[in-house]
Amino acid sequence: MSTQCVKCEEGKAIILVGTNGSFCKECFLKYFTHKFRAALGKHPVVRYDDKVAVAFSGGLNSSAMLHVLLESLSPLSFKRLKFHPGIIFVDETVLLPEEKNYEIYLNEIESIMKASGLPYHIVKLEKILSISDDTVIENNDDTAQTCNLRELFDSIKSITSKQELLYRLRCKLLTYKAKELGYQHIFLGETSSRLAINILSNIAQGQGAHLSLDTGFTDNGRYLGINLLRPLRDIGAKEIAVYTNINKIQSVFLPNFSTKVPATSSIQRLTEDFIVSLTSDFPATETTVYRTSNKLEMMKNSKKEENKDTNENCFLCCGPLDTQIKEGNASALQAIEFTENLSNGIFGTAENPHLPHDLKSTSKLPQSDSGDDYCETQEKTMVNLCHSCKILHKDVNTEVNFDPIFEHLFKNSSKVTNEEMRKQLEDVLLDC
Numbered sequence: 001m002s003t004q005c006v007k008c009e010e011g012k013a014i015i016l017v018g019t020n021g022s023f024c025k026e027c028f029l030k031y032f033t034h035k036f037r038a039a040l041g042k043h044p045v046v047r048y049d050d051k052v053a054v055a056f057s058g059g060l061n062s063s064a065m066l067h068v069l070l071e072s073l074s075p076l077s078f079k080r081l082k083f084h085p086g087i088i089f090v091d092e093t094v095l096l097p098e099e100k101n102y103e104i105y106l107n108e109i110e111s112i113m114k115a116s117g118l119p120y121h122i123v124k125l126e127k128i129l130s131i132s133d134d135t136v137i138e139n140n141d142d143t144a145q146t147c148n149l150r151e152l153f154d155s156i157k158s159i160t161s162k163q164e165l166l167y168r169l170r171c172k173l174l175t176y177k178a179k180e181l182g183y184q185h186i187f188l189g190e191t192s193s194r195l196a197i198n199i200l201s202n203i204a205q206g207q208g209a210h211l212s213l214d215t216g217f218t219d220n221g222r223y224l225g226i227n228l229l230r231p232l233r234d235i236g237a238k239e240i241a242v243y244t245n246i247n248k249i250q251s252v253f254l255p256n257f258s259t260k261v262p263a264t265s266s267i268q269r270l271t272e273d274f275i276v277s278l279t280s281d282f283p284a285t286e287t288t289v290y291r292t293s294n295k296l297e298m299m300k301n302s303k304k305e306e307n308k309d310t311n312e313n314c315f316l317c318c319g320p321l322d323t324q325i326k327e328g329n330a331s332a333l334q335a336i337e338f339t340e341n342l343s344n345g346i347f348g349t350a351e352n353p354h355l356p357h358d359l360k361s362t363s364k365l366p367q368s369d370s371g372d373d374y375c376e377t378q379e380k381t382m383v384n385l386c387h388s389c390k391i392l393h394k395d396v397n398t399e400v401n402f403d404p405i406f407e408h409l410f411k412n413s414s415k416v417t418n419e420e421m422r423k424q425l426e427d428v429l430l431d432c
């Protein structure tokens, strides 16, 4: 690393930023703020006077994001951002009942939120089971929800699926709360390092079809029409660490079930280990993964026309259903279902000798427990799930009937469809 800043050519270099060279403290802080604002400028989703909620977890990323956001909103800031921010924190204590220090951590997080001077809201994860008419019901007894949610997570066999379900529920709850409070957008603190890990682990979990929604700047408002945005997506973990260190930003580390477990315990942890160790020898690893996924997305978008007729969304992740494959199109998914059906003793009918292309047609096939309510509900749930969410659902212990909970969780909260939007606007649209 060169000892002099490449930008001002005067200051002492403190950090090497990718291929941009070494920056001094002042130039690095300007660069960091610029990266955050440039992401918002490049994707003009947030408009003047909009309400934006920061998804705060207490961790380094969201603490740095809160800090840079407050600076950009300050009247002293050059070209001040003009929207109305707030903070939403999801309290996940329910999943770690044996953690003694959780209360202390929560108090610290609340004091950070209070010190920001922004309106802040705390919502408990178990509230995901208290949602009615798209509103989180407060002031009711949480005991039943706490037990149900804890039991559900305990019954999931792998940590991979537990982490995945937690991520989906957290996103859903954030959007329910944001909608209720009148926010149009939510800022997630996902950095380019985190996204590189997510890209590879999502592909490994069969989520390739939803890559742009899970790792792009915006998820296009798939949950209730509220946009989940990633303004830190061009900033790496190293830059976050240096930024928080220079500004002495307080953060709180909250443990969860993937803390202190071996790297091989889940796909997400293993991918993280792989990317981090590779990055230490080859610093361009994260950027390579990240840029390759952008290219893949561009290729996929150019083929979008072919899949235009798929309007249905998955009940859990709210991404487009990737299980609806056109007649005659061969796919890896078909091959997997074919093998699975064969091993379950389900064979094709005379009209459909090659087995169904989606699970909807499975209902026409002979079932071992036909007429059984439990199987019917299971089947109904599965039909409305994308490939990766089906894998997650299969990972839940079938000895316990969680279908009432699943039905509640999987309530379709996808974005407003074009037809619905047209209906809402028909009074103001001119007939032509």
Ligand SMILES: [Zn+2]
Pocket (backbone or CB within 6 Å): 005, 006, 007, 008, 009, 010, 011, 023, 024, 025, 026, 027, 028
């Ligand atoms: Zn400088």
Ligand SMILES: [Zn+2]
Pocket (backbone or CB within 6 Å): 314, 315, 316, 317, 318, 319, 385, 386, 387, 388, 389, 390
């Ligand atoms: Zn899904």
